[in-house]
Amino acid sequence: MKTLELARNRKTSRSFKKTDVSPDLIRTTIDVAREAPSGANYQGWKFTVITNQDTKKRIREASEAGEKEFYGKVSGDWGQWLNRSKINWMKPYLEEAPVLIAVFARNDVPYSKESVWLAVGYMLLALEEQGLATVTYTPSSVKLVEDVLSVPEGYRLEVILPIGYSNDAKSKEPRLGIEAVLETIS
């Protein structure tokens, strides 16, 4: 089954080859996203595709400014996971990935956050099928990053997807067994 195969093979990538990504693949990814269902069919999403090197650099800088503050405070399980995964405030992939897609949700419609993330699920499988990798990067300070982007009026930034061919050797994070997440009432 194709969806299961894509879902199983797909892993998050935080490092990308310099190889360019054809604009057709990005367009197809957004064509998949916009077929997703949404609350009252509002389609309260917008996508900005960024390939401009200077804009990517400024997004990286704004993101890292926010992350420096966050990583100074995070502790507990989350902090330990970040340490173990060697994830820190540096986000070079925001500059190095050939393409970024910034995904925005409309503020004044019901369930826009839910709808946008459902569409992001569609996008991840579309990228995987096209041989592309990404990470769902949610900035610690959305405000700082929004200042760099031209945020569409009435929308807010939900996530940035840096996209490219994976150069990340890390294996997929292990998943819990199905028994850990499934109950039945029959």
Next chain:
Amino acid sequence: MKTLELARNRKTSRSFKKTDVSPDLIRTTIDVAREAPSGANYQGWKFTVITNQDTKKRIREASEAGEKEFYGKVSGDWGQWLNRSKINWMKPYLEEAPVLIAVFARNDVPYSKESVWLAVGYMLLALEEQGLATVTYTPSSVKLVEDVLSVPEGYRLEVILPIGYSNDAKSKEPRLGIEAVLETIS
């Protein structure tokens, strides 16, 4: 491309045939969901599969009690869309669909809402590939419905997916053109 084909063909269904759904198909759908990425790999989701007729009936009743109140108040664009779509407080599909999957998000981990909805995106494509239909039903009063379900400790209800073979003749809701949702910075 398979993902695009699935995304394009998939449409929401609010009416289901009585035909039973093999438990294997439901299990595969959850196997797809649990491959989704999640914030810090917390996998802050749980799935309850409900086939018990009495439980489904009580979920329907609790849902409709909440919807009656909501539909008495809704107006504007949203209200007009609901009227036009002939959607009202009655949710017979919660009782008639052979299977419900209640999807829960963990309260105390980062980005669990985002992760759950991303996984729901995976599930919709997995269901479509298996010939199954659903609607992402978000109760107007989550509390009333949670009272019927055994909500796992520390989790909250995000969505109920009634699942079955579609008996809904309605066509797919139209989508905006790609130009309406896409900007580029190159």
